[in-house]
Amino acid sequence: AQTVTQSQPEMSVQEAETVxxxxxxxxxxxxxxxxxxxxxxxxxxxLVIRQEAYKQQNATENRFSVNFQKAAKSFxxxxxxxxxxxxxxYFCAFMSFSGYALNFGKGTSLLVTP
Amino acid sequence: ETGVTQTPRHLVMGMTNKKSLKCEQHLGxxxxxxxxxxxxxxxxxxxxxxxxxxxxxxxxxxxxxxECPNSxxxxxxxxxxxxxxxxLYLCASSQGLGPERYGYTFGSGTRLTVV
Numbered sequence: 129a130q131t132v133t134q135s136q137p138e139m140s141v142q143e144a145e146t147v148x149x150x151x152x153x154x155x156x157x158x159x160x161x162x163x164x165x166x167x168x169x170x171x172x173x174x175l176v177i178r179q180e181a182y183k184q185q186n187a188t189e190n191r192f193s194v195n196f197q198k199a200a201k202s203f204x205x206x207x208x209x210x211x212x213x214x215x216x217x218y219f220c221a222f223m224s225f226s227g228y229a230l231n232f233g234k235g236t237s238l239l240v241t242p
Numbered sequence: 243e244t245g246v247t248q249t250p251r252h253l254v255m256g257m258t259n260k261k262s263l264k265c266e267q268h269l270g271x272x273x274x275x276x277x278x279x280x281x282x283x284x285x286x287x288x289x290x291x292x293x294x295x296x297x298x299x300x301x302x303x304x305x306x307x308x309e310c311p312n313s314x315x316x317x318x319x320x321x322x323x324x325x326x327x328x329x330l331y332l333c334a335s336s337q338g339l340g341p342e343r344y345g346y347t348f349g350s351g352t353r354l355t356v357v
Contacts, residue, residue, distance in 0.1 A: 132284065173332065173348035219285070228273070228339040229298070230346070232285040 130155045130222045134233035141210045142241055148195075149205045149236050151220030157181075159225035162196065162203045167235075168216040176218070179203065181225075207238075215240045245269045246349035248333050254355045255323065263318040263352045265333030271347070273339050274316040276308060279330040279351070291316060292339050323356045330354070 131154040141147035153162070164176040179187045179196050186194050191211075195204045207214055220233040246267045255261050265274065276288040290298035291310040305327075307319040316333055333349040 170350055171330065171332075171353075172350045173334075173346075175346070226340075228290065228336075229287045230285070234282065234284050 130157075130160075130224070130231045132220050132222050132231055132233035134218075134220055134236050136236045137234070138237045138239070140239040140241060141207075143210055143212060145210055146206060146208045147210055147238065149207075149218050149220075149238065151203045151205070151233060153201050153203065153220070153222050155201070155222065155224075157224055161223045161225070162194075163221040163223070163230065164192070164194070164203075164205045165219045165221060165232075166214075166216045167219065168213075173219070177205065210240045212240050212242065214238065245347050246333055246335055248331075248349035248352050250352060251350070252353045252355075254357060255320070256357055257323055257325070259323075260319070260321040262320065263331055263333075263354075265316040265318075265335075265349055267314055267335040267347070269335060269337075269347060271335035271337050272313050273336045274310060274313070275334040275336075275346075276316065276318055277332040277334065279332055281329075285332070289318075290339075297339070320354075323354075325356050328354055328356045 133152045160181045162179045166174045166176050177187050177189045177192050191208045193206045217235045219235045221230045249264045273292045275290050278286045287300050288302045289308045294310045305322050309317040330351045332351045334346045336346050
């Protein structure tokens with residue numbers, strides 16, 4: 129099974145600043161998908177951004193962008209202009225190209241302070 | 243509403259009780275999933291159903307019994323649980339298998355405490 133590692137259990141950032149969350153993964157596959165999910169206190173898991181491994185261009189969704197380094201098996205999430213509503217648990221996840229199960233990391237708790 | 247509704251939101255049960263968790267979606271999705279979220283551990287996939295048929299049982303103990311009577315409803319029947327089963331149980335759905343192609347929608351979970 130693929131392993132997803134998030135090495136930062138907790139992080140904090142001031143409002144309007146930029147923060148980067150780290151994620152590494154282990155796989156022998158060449159094609160796969162990577163995701164960042166956000167889980168606010170409401171508990172619902174919400175998709176933030178996703179990346180196809182066969183695409184070299186880094187995915188971007190408004191204030192959220194990723195730095196995908198395939199050779200290094202690294203997939204970090206950058207949040208720009210942080211907002212109080214970004215406070216949540218953030219999970220990195222992996223899915224095989226032909227699969228349907230998400231393999232999650234343990235998560236990073238992000239606190240955005242005024 | 244999220245599109246995937248889970249009830250109850252919180253549940254406290256004794257080890258000898260029998261209870262059920264319910265998940266309902268009206269998104270027209272055909273695949274439904276149960277995940278277990280424990281503190282300090284990655285989310286674990288428990289069961290997968292596609293068109294009401296179970297396609298995966300991820301070595302889950304028999305004290306957890308899933309049921310999918312139709313594509314819109316998914317249940318998790320619980321009996322003789324252990325304290326280590328205390329966790330957040332998340333339901334998700336997707337239009338078909340392969341959530342990347344169709345997208346997962348998660349519910350808000352049931353917080354289960356076994357005493």
